[in-house]
Amino acid sequence: xxxxxxxxxxxxxxxxxxxxxxxxxxxxxxxxxxxxxxxxxxxxxxxxxxxxxxxxxxxxxxxxxxxxxxxxxxxxxxxxxxxxxxxxxxxxxxxxxxxxxxxxxxxxxxxxxxxxxxxxxxxxxxxxxxxxxxxxxxxxxxxxxxxxxxxxxxxxxxxxxxxxxxxxxxxxxxxxxxxxxxxxxxxxxxxxxxxxxxxxxxxxxxxxxxxxxxxxxxxxxxxxxxxxxxxxxxxxxxxxxxxxxxxxxxxxxxxxxxxxxxxxxxxxxxxxxxxxxxxxxxxxxxxxxxxxxxxxxxxxxxxxxxxxxxxxxxxxxxxxxxxxxxxxxxxxxxxxxxxxxxxxxxxxxxxxxxxxxxxxxxxxxxxxxxxxxxxxxxxxxxxxxxxxxxxxxxxxx
Ligand code: BGC
Numbered sequence: 001x002x003x004x005x006x007x008x009x010x011x012x013x014x015x016x017x018x019x020x021x022x023x024x025x026x027x028x029x030x031x032x033x034x035x036x037x038x039x040x041x042x043x044x045x046x047x048x049x050x051x052x053x054x055x056x057x058x059x060x061x062x063x064x065x066x067x068x069x070x071x072x073x074x075x076x077x078x079x080x081x082x083x084x085x086x087x088x089x090x091x092x093x094x095x096x097x098x099x100x101x102x103x104x105x106x107x108x109x110x111x112x113x114x115x116x117x118x119x120x121x122x123x124x125x126x127x128x129x130x131x132x133x134x135x136x137x138x139x140x141x142x143x144x145x146x147x148x149x150x151x152x153x154x155x156x157x158x159x160x161x162x163x164x165x166x167x168x169x170x171x172x173x174x175x176x177x178x179x180x181x182x183x184x185x186x187x188x189x190x191x192x193x194x195x196x197x198x199x200x201x202x203x204x205x206x207x208x209x210x211x212x213x214x215x216x217x218x219x220x221x222x223x224x225x226x227x228x229x230x231x232x233x234x235x236x237x238x239x240x241x242x243x244x245x246x247x248x249x250x251x252x253x254x255x256x257x258x259x260x261x262x263x264x265x266x267x268x269x270x271x272x273x274x275x276x277x278x279x280x281x282x283x284x285x286x287x288x289x290x291x292x293x294x295x296x297x298x299x300x301x302x303x304x305x306x307x308x309x310x311x312x313x314x315x316x317x318x319x320x321x322x323x324x325x326x327x328x329x330x331x332x333x334x335x336x337x338x339x340x341x342x343x344x345x346x347x348x349x350x351x352x353x354x355x356x357x358x359x360x361x362x363x364x365x366x367x368x369x370x371x372x373x374x375x376x377x378x379x380x381x382x383x384x385x386x387x388x389x390x391x392x393x394x395x396x397x
Contacts, residue, residue, distance in 0.1 A: 004338055006397045013109070013345025014389040015071030016064060016366055017311050018053070019116035019160065020080075022354035023060075025049035030079035031124040032117070032357075042178070047355040052374045057099050059376055063367055064351060065106040067378060067386025072103050073310060073347050075113035075160065076148060078141055079120040085137075088144045096148040104152050111155040111310075111347070113218075114142060114202065117165070117357070129165065129194045135201045142205040149209060156213050157256060157310070158202040159195060161220040163245045166191040183263055183270030184222065187240050196248045203252060218256025218310045219245045221294035223287075227266045234265040246301040254344060255302050256310030259294035261287045281315035281362040288328025295336045295343060306342045309333065311349035315362030322366075322381040327395060334394045348385060352376075 008014070021027045025048060036046035053060055057074075064072055076099075080092040096112075103110040115138075119128060123137060131137070142158075149156055159165070166187035171179070173188055199217055206215045221242060226234035249255040261284035264271045273279070278286035291312050298307055314325045326348070336343050353365035360371075366382035369375060378386075388395065 006394055007392045008346075008394070009337070009344075011344075012392065013071040013111070013155075013308060013347060014392075015069045015073060015108070015111070015345070015347045016351035016385075017073035017111075017347045017349050018060075018075070018351045018354065019113065020075045020077040021047060021050075021116065021118045022350070022356070023051040023352050024054035024077065025052045026054065027077060027079060027118065029083045029120055030077070030118040031121055031128075034121055034124075042176075042358060044359040044361075049374075050355045051352050051369050053352065056374055056376075058102060060351060060367070061102055061106050061108055063376055063378055063382075064386070065108055067366075067382050068389035069386050070107065070109060070389055071111060071345065071347060072108040072351070073111040073113065073157075074099065075116035076145065077118065078115060078123075079118055081144065082120055082141055085122050086140070093144070093147050096145075100148060100152055109155075110153050111157065112149055112153050113157040113160050114145060115158065116160040128169075128191075129198060130169075130188075130190050134194055135198050138198045139201045139205045142202050143209070146209045149206070149213065151210070154214055155254065155308075156206050156215050158199050158206070158215065158217045160218050160256075161258060162192075162195045162199065162217060163187065163242055164220050165195060167241065180270070182272040183237070183265075184241055189240070192240065192244060196245070199248060214253035216252040216254040216256060216305075216308075217245075217249060218258050219249070219298070221257055221259045221290075221298065223259060223262035223290045223293045223297070224270075225262055225264045225293070227264060227271075230265050230267050233267055233269065237265055237269060243301050246298055249302050249305055252305055254306040254308050255298060256308050257291070257294050257298050258311035258349070259291040259309070260312065260314065260349075261285045262290050262293065280321075281317065282356070284314075286314065286321070286325065288325045289332055291329045292332025292336060295333070295341055299341055304342075306344045308345040308347070309343070310345075310347050312346070313349040313364050315356065315364045317363060319379045319381050322379070323384055326381060326385055330388075330395050334396060
C-alpha cells in the first residue's frame with residue numbers, strides 16, 4: 001500500500017525569485033534603461049536605483065536564508081557582462097560569481113537566469129532576437145558566463161518568459177497600441193521562431209560548460225479556461241501564446257511554470273474578468289488556484305519533463321492577501337504532488353518588492369525596502385513561507 005505524501009519531496013526547491021533589472025538598479029547599458037528615459041508613455045517611472053540589490057545582494061541572501069529558504073533564483077545581466085559587442089567585463093563576471101558563492105555559503109542553492117527581459121542596447125540596435133546573428137551572439141554571451149555558472153549552479157534558465165517576449169514584439173509591430181482589455185496581443189511569429197532557436201543553442205552552450213547543469217526555460221502561463229463550447233477557440237488562442245514554447249522544452253532538464261491569474265475564453269475570444277472579482281495591484285483577478293491549472297496543463301503538453309514553479313505570487317499592499325494566496329497556491333502544488341505530477345520546486349515571485357516594468361507600485365515582494373536607506377524588512381508572509389522550507393511539511397499536514 002502506498003501512503004499519500006505529507007511532505008515536499010527530498011531536494012524540493014524552496015525559494016524566491018528575482019530579476020536583475022527589477023532589483024539591482026542603474027542597469028544603464030540595457031535596452032530597458034533607454035526605454036525608461038525615452039518618454040515612452042506606458043512607462044510611469046524609471047527603475048533608477050531599484051532596490052539597490054547590485055550592492056545589497058548579501059543582505060537579500062542573508063534574509064532569505066534566515067527565513068528558511070533553501071533556493072534563490074536570480075538573473076545575471078547581459079548588458080553589464082557584455083556592455084559592448086564582444087567586449088566582456090571581467091569585473092561583472094566576478095561580481096556574479098561572488099553572488100553564486102555567496103548564495104552557496106549561506107545554504108541557498110542558486111538558480112541562475114541568463115536572460116530576464118533585458119538586453120544590451122547594442123543587441124537591441126541590431127534587431128534583438130530577430131537579428132541575423134542572434135543565435136551566435138547569444139551563444140557567445142552564454143559561453144562567456146562560464147566563470148559564473150560552471151561550478152555550484154544546479155539550475156540554469158536560458159530565457160525567462162520567451163512567450164511574453166514574442167507577445168511584446170507582436171505588440172510593438174502592431175504599433176504598440178497597448179494590451180487588449182482581456183488576453184494578450186498576438187505574438188510575433190518571427191520572434192517566436194528565433195527565440196526557440198536561441199534557446200536550443202543556449203541549452204547546448206550551457207551543457208558544454210558543464211553537462212551536469214540542469215537547463216531549462218520558464219514560460220508564462222495564463223491559465224486559459226474555456227467556457228463550455230469554446231474549447232477549440234481556446235486551444236487556437238493558447239497555442240501561439242503558450243504551448244509552442246512549452247513544446248520547445250521537450251527534451252530539456254526541467255521547465256519553469258510561471259503563474260499568477262487566469263483568462264477565460266468564450267466563442268469570441270478572451271473575456272474580461274467580471275466586475276465584482278477581487279483584483280490585485282496589477283488589476284489581475286485574484287485567483288490562487290491558477291498554479292494548479294498551470295502545472296497540469298504544462299505537464300500535459302511537455303510530457304516527461306520535471307516541473308518547477310519558478311514564479312507565483314500577487315502584487316498587493318495587504319500582506320494578509322499574499323498569505324492567503326500562497327496558501328491557496330500551495331494547496332494546488334500539494335494536490336499535484338499527490339496526483340503524481342513531477343513537481344521539483346516552488347519559488348515565489350518575488351523575494352523583494354521591485355520595479356514592475358514601468359512602476360514600483362505593484363508590490364510583489366516577500367521583503368519590502370525603504371526607498372532611501374534601502375533597509376530591508378521581511379513581511380509576515382515571508383516568515384510563513386520560509387518557515388515551511390525548514391519543516392518541508394505540506395501546509396495542510
Ligand atoms: C515576469 C516578472 C514580472 C512578473 C509579474 C513575470 O511576467 O517574469 O519579471 O515582474 O511576472 O508581472
